[in-house]
Amino acid sequence: MSEKYNDLKDLGEFKLIDYLTQNVKIHHASTIKGIGDDAAVLDHESRKTIVSTDMLVEGVHFDMVFTPLKHLGYKAVVVNLSDIYAMNAHPRQLTVSFAISSKYSVEAISEIYEGMIHAANFYGVDIVGGDTTSSLKGLVISVTAIGEAKEEDLTYRNGAKENDLLIVSGDLGGAYAGLNLLQREKEVWKVNPNMQPELEGFDYVLERQLKPEARKDVVKYLAELGVKPTSMIDVSDGLASEIYHLCKNSEVGCSLYEEKIPIDPMTHKVIREFDLDPTVAALSGGEDYELLFTISQSDYDKVKGNPHWTVIGHMTDKSQGVNLITTGGSVTPLKAQGWDSFGKEKEE
Amino acid sequence: MSEKYNDLKDLGEFKLIDYLTQNVKIHHASTIKGIGDDAAVLDHESRKTIVSTDMLVEGVHFDMVFTPLKHLGYKAVVVNLSDIYAMNAHPRQLTVSFAISSKYSVEAISEIYEGMIHAANFYGVDIVGGDTTSSLKGLVISVTAIGEAKEEDLTYRNGAKENDLLIVSGDLGGAYAGLNLLQREKEVWKVNPNMQPELEGFDYVLERQLKPEARKDVVKYLAELGVKPTSMIDVSDGLASEIYHLCKNSEVGCSLYEEKIPIDPMTHKVIREFDLDPTVAALSGGEDYELLFTISQSDYDKVKGNPHWTVIGHMTDKSQGVNLITTGGSVTPLKAQGWDSFGKEKEE
Structure with a gap:
């Protein structure tokens, strides 16, 4: 990311979103409209849509003392993709939201987001939206993953039989x-x-x-x-x-x-x-x-x-x-x- | 909600989810699988899927001194539905996540969730998943709304013309x-x-x-x-x-x-x-x-x-x-x- 900003207050929410999302690539034809409107538009055609969401909270799920920022972003995406794979489905889109305290610089949030983009590229999923806001203390990351599957492939938790x-x-x-x-x-x-x-x-x-x-x-x-x-x-x-x-x-x-x-x-x-x-x-x-x-x-x-x-x-x-x-x-x-x-x- | 619990620690995450979600009703045939698996499964058939997400943070978006808990839950849902309507689309499903500090009782979270269920019933949308976790300070609510629309009805921000x-x-x-x-x-x-x-x-x-x-x-x-x-x-x-x-x-x-x-x-x-x-x-x-x-x-x-x-x-x-x-x-x-x-x- 080329330009450097440091203070979230100077930047403001809209510019922060523009700054963070400038390197987001779209991988799927099913992503009709990504970041930049009130909502994203997806087209899963004849397939079922799969949705999962997870929150990561500083001090509860991660410790900033030993967590590299890029890895944190990467992990926040991976834990959500894992839920989609656990349905025997294929993740296609992500929304990523942050609540950020004043101790974080734009640079730091940007590194976390780079980790998210890295994971999105590696797994071939599209970041299509999100929300950024301030928090009173610490960092909260909320990710929602959206996937697709043929109905006959979907695997739930309730199908195990005796002797399986x-x-x-x-x-x-x-x-x-x-x-x-x-x-x-x-x-x-x-x-x-x-x-x-x-x-x-x-x-x-x-x-x-x-x-x-x-x-x-x-x-x-x-x-x-x-x-x-x-x-x-x-x-x-x-x-x-x-x-x-x-x-x-x-x-x-x-x-x-x-x-x-x-x-x-x-x-x-x-x-x-x-x-x-x-x-x-x-x-x-x-x-x-x-x-x-x-x-x-x-x-x-x-x-x-x-x-x-x-x-x-x-x-x-x-x-x-x-x-x-x-x-x-x-x-x-x-x-x-x-x-x-x-x-x-x-x-x- | 009949049973009463007070301490989030005694209850634990899985029982809290069971307790909160016991009154969730499903309104749409497009909700194939709601709460209770790794992910939810939705079927929007030939329509496009619309996704929007918002975070509400205590002390930033709401003040507990004057915000009734049920209204807070109601508003957290409404602000997301508003984004789906702004696409000229129809909201169908929601995921709702909480990061909760120890100052909140189960009773309090339950009231917020009741407000969410009230909004979901009023607008006819299905709560299909979410995440609950602890926070170090204050309450964070993250809601993702999923909707559907015919492609030709979708209204973006970029279609205004001179003289409109x-x-x-x-x-x-x-x-x-x-x-x-x-x-x-x-x-x-x-x-x-x-x-x-x-x-x-x-x-x-x-x-x-x-x-x-x-x-x-x-x-x-x-x-x-x-x-x-x-x-x-x-x-x-x-x-x-x-x-x-x-x-x-x-x-x-x-x-x-x-x-x-x-x-x-x-x-x-x-x-x-x-x-x-x-x-x-x-x-x-x-x-x-x-x-x-x-x-x-x-x-x-x-x-x-x-x-x-x-x-x-x-x-x-x-x-x-x-x-x-x-x-x-x-x-x-x-x-x-x-x-x-x-x-x-x-x-x-």
Whole structure:
């Protein structure tokens, strides 16, 4: 972005919008009218329109001490795209809104927006609108993602059947391992701001926390294999919480095998360094943005041995409940302690 | 809402969503899947999809001292619907998100949500999703409205032509008059909290500020009369600012006649009480949520004498600029001092 402004007050809302949006590109013919009118106009033709929205709040969802601004913008987009992919749908448009306190410069907001544009270009979605306003304290980002899908492809949370296989993409607990590392370095930095952070060699888990990706590829692979999941959800709050959502909506039970839960070796190492249990990190850590889905047993041959995902359990009759089969072989009810922003809330 | 909860922390996000959304009704067949999955699914068939989003921030857009909670929820919905009507389109779905500080009880959030449901029912739109999270300070509400329209009905900001008539619905300045009254009473209340507010007899301007309506009826009347505006925008920032938007986007000039600007007698009286100029209140006050539109001269016979709107000027060649023809007959360039949240921002 060429021109430089510093004070939001001098710039005003309309000029800020012009300034931020000058590099927004349109990728889809379905985006008939983007930024610049009272509303955007989209044309999803014979397809269904999919809508999802998420809010990110400074001090609750992100910590400015260790969050690079571009990554923050990128992540704000990705967490919303992840919800669209979790419907087995394709994101097409985004609206992005900011409430900004006076401590932020135009430069800072501009960097966040650049991260959003970067994500929009990478995933091929169009930024079509938004709102910018001031806040009394901190930064709030609200993103709404709009997608499309053929009706027959849409995958809800309520279609899992007894004996369906439970599958998760990628690996889990990494974002939580990264968060622990970053929080430790913040404490060190508080004591001695001249200390260099010890984060080298931890790229994978740091990136899982700071710049996660949405599993667009998994939706593509499933389509190529001719497999339609019977239910699907994205892992934003932690594996256990998401399994409970699928079971509750589908009215089934589940047997989850601890030894099958995919955990990257670096995640394992970092979580152990903090005297925590890697399985608990995978179950309750959250923010992994992997896709959790169920498929019919008859599709097993199509998905087996695929490097992009792991079969971690199967669905059971509702009466059997939601259980973890531990590595030791014991059966215990699964505990769901998903990430809850209200539980983490600080007093004013 | 039957059960009573008080602490957001005890309830948690998922139960809060269940609790808030238990009275949400679905009005449209186009809402295939509403609240309760990763995303909502909509079917606008052969029509175009229209999307608009707005954020309301405590201390910037509303003051909890004088804003009834239900009205706040109602207004948060209305300001978004207004943007969809300003496209000559019909709102169908909404997503509503909250960032909530610990000073709010479940009861309070529930009242705001009831106001949203009330507006959704009144305007016949479906609440299909959202997000709730905590904030470090104050309340932030983000609403996204989704609508539909036939392509040929859509009205943008860029279609006004030279000699088109400029028309505004209802009357202007009322919301600003109401705001002045409320702020005066707040000052009185600060000095003596036992003092009863002196607001009796001012219902009209107070309602314009606290519980505005979107001009769904105007879109309907225009369709019935067979008039398609050449351009349209809603009056959220003030008449002057909106005229500049139409002129900039349409590349035309404008002559606005001061004596034609519709101002309610009560607005006039209140604004005069504050030693302010009613014309300035109409031009720069904002938040009236009336529709400002242009029509071809050839449609004049269809719209003339209509009690729902007033012809206030006409569009000119761009080179003539944007001018106010005062009641005294002098011609001066119109000043656009729209409402700008960054200008009003308080330091942290």
